[in-house]
Amino acid sequence: MVTQLASYNDLLTHLSLIEAEYDAAHQALTASEAKNKVLATQITSLMAHTPSPNHPETLSTSPQPELTYASQVAKPAPLTGPPGPRHTTINTCNPPTNGHLVTATHAFQLPTGPQGYEYIIIPQGHKMSCTEACHSLHVLGIDTAHILDIIFPAHNHTALLVYQQYSPTLCATLKSAKVTPIEDFEFWDPKHLADPKFDNESDATKYAITMEIHHDHCIYLLIFLSANHPHIATAIGYFFAEQGWISTSDIPPSCTNPSKCSHLTNGDSDQDSMDNHMQE
Structure with a gap:
């Protein structure tokens, strides 16, 4: 009998310990649930004030105007340069060279110094194209x-x-590179006609041919x-x-109306054929 009472006492003690542990665990669980509720409330509030990248409509709660063709056409184009009657885009990737700046500056200055044009003749070591030169x-x-x-x-x-x-x-740049310009060059000199098919022609005929070749080049240019x-x-x-x-009558009328010769802007074959007569 005494042994049974001792066993019951041990069981009661063990149950008391289990009950105490249960109460402690229940209190911890209750505290965790309360903390989770607070965190969930904070997350919900934060998400309500943060726009979603996948939902553009959340960027603004104000009513948006109706998207129509007229509304898009009426939008002003973004400016990429100074405003003006002939607005052009400013190219910041390829800044102008010094030569372009000088040319642009001269366009708004009064002419000074010698005016006009001239051909500078220089030696040529081998046959080449205009692009190579x-x-x-x-x-x-x-x-x-x-x-x-x-x-x-x-x-x-x-x-x-x-x-x-x-x-x-x-000329100064050429001389610094040890290239000496040739003086007193005559474009019409028959000795410049190097095409073998003209070898048997008289000097007068060769002279006329060189005149015609140079004349045709001037017109082509x-x-x-x-x-x-x-x-x-x-x-x-x-x-x-x-x-x-x-002669002045040879100046093409297209010089005053460039649209008449727009089809010749990419043609080099005629020029090459004229040069070949002189470089054979």
Whole structure:
């Protein structure tokens, strides 16, 4: 009997310990639930004030205007440069070169110094295209924006058409590169005609042929300039006439109406054929 009572006492003690542990666990669970409710409330409040990137409509609670074609057309275009009657986009990726700045500055200054044009003749080591010649000149430090024309009027000769104001700078740059310009060059000299098919012709005939070739080149250049640089085409045409290479009546009417020769802006075959007669 005594043994049974002792066992009951042990069981009661053990149950009391279990009950105490249960009460402690229940209190901890209740506290955790209360804390979770507070956190859930805070999260809900935070999400209500944060726009969702996947739901653009949450960016603003104000009513949005109806999206129509008229409303989109009425929107002003964003400005990328100074306003004006002929607004253009400012190119910040390719800033203007010094040559472009000088040209733009001269456009708003009164003319000073010598006016007009001239051909500078330089030696040529081997046959080349205009593109190759232009690249080589650029490597020598010459601003090719000032070169208006490149032709090959004779074997081992290159002619550069430039403004007279740029001529001293060009000659100085050439001499610093040990390239000596050729003086007293005559475009119409029959000895420049190197095409073998003219070998049996008389000097008078060769002279007439060289005159015709140079005349045709002048006309071709004027047509090309009329389509690409009409502001100088007429002036160069009168320069050619003053040299006796063409007459004023030969100046193409397209010099005053560039749209008439827009189809010639990419043609180099005619020029190549004329140069080939002189560079064979």
